[in-house]
């Protein structure tokens with residue numbers, strides 16, 4: 269539906285104002301709270317213009333006033349902080365091979381409610397969409413029904429075409445050309461148009477904005493799930509590639525004539541370091557992979573098999589660092605509980621195979637957002653439209669929480 273105010277006298281000014289509203293909201297959303305004077309200097313606008321924009325966002329419930337916590341005593345007037353407001357939420361889903369996580373997320377990236385469920389047997393796309401929609405209704409149950417849901421974002425472990433929400437290929441789900449966005453939209457109703465992203469890409473986005481990569485312009489987020497993918501941020505921007513498919517590091521050829529991969533090739537990196545390889549190394553039966561994290565938490569000393577996996581991880585990270593020269597590499601998914609167990613082996617293999625110059629700049633670390641990187645990244649995707657055009661998005665045909673629950 270077309271948003272109002274696009275035609276007539278003063279369109280340009282109106283466009284600029286809307287754009288500025290989105291930019292202000294983006295700063296507040298990214299920081300959670302920010303002083304008016306910081307906003308003034310970041311946007312290069314004068315104090316009264318910022319005041320007007322903030323006032324408008326506040327009237328929409330998208331920001332709120334807060335007493336400044338960072339104001340220095342005796343320097344001018346006390347600055348008022350602008351906080352993320354309660355007037356809009358998004359729904360986020362993390363569709364994994366081993367389970368489903370859904371959250372209701374507010375501005376500022378605050379997870380307000382969450383629900384988890386098992387991955388449907390066989391990963392049937394229709395049943396998966398049923399389950400995700402059901403979990404989304406659950407997280408909306410206790411919300412004020414007047415609060416609009418301004419977007420839905422879902423992370424999928426595969427190659428996603430963002431334009432039309434098609435999953436081109438998710439090898440470990442067995443999905444090929446699945447219109448997952450449309451399947452989910454049908455079940456949610458209310459004019460929702462879910463946006464899809466690759467899980468690792470979204471982990472990189474959220475870790476860059478709010479986690480271990482804040483202030484870092486070159487980082488890699490590795491989603492070490494059953495499959496392994498990389499989300500790459502280069503010079504502060506996501507690396508997409510020609511079709512948006514960059515980062516499929518799990519399918520980089522690694523072992524000549526190695527194990528058969530779900531993608532159809534042999535010897536891909538993830539056949540040595542993915543969830544299945546880790547599970548085999550710690551004696552976790554394949555049907556218990558959803559609880560592999562707990563399995564790893566219960567281990568205090570790495571077996572030779574697990575140390576071998578760690579060696580392969582270190583070699584793979586070395587290749588990545590030689591290629592991309594990141595400052596931070598964030599290890600998510602099963603790599604998160606694994607790393608503390610095998611840190612020395614990972615570091616040794618990494619040191620042996622990475623070139624000194626990029627190696628010295630790279631820090632291998634755990635996610636700042638814990639297990640939530642991908643879920644929060646899916647929420648960032650869902651907030652995209654609101655941050656582009658807050659007024660247009662709120663006046664559009666998006667559903668209020670009430671109509672999704674109904």
Ligand SMILES: [Zn+2]
Nearest residue numbers: 519529531536
């Ligand atoms: Zn593969």
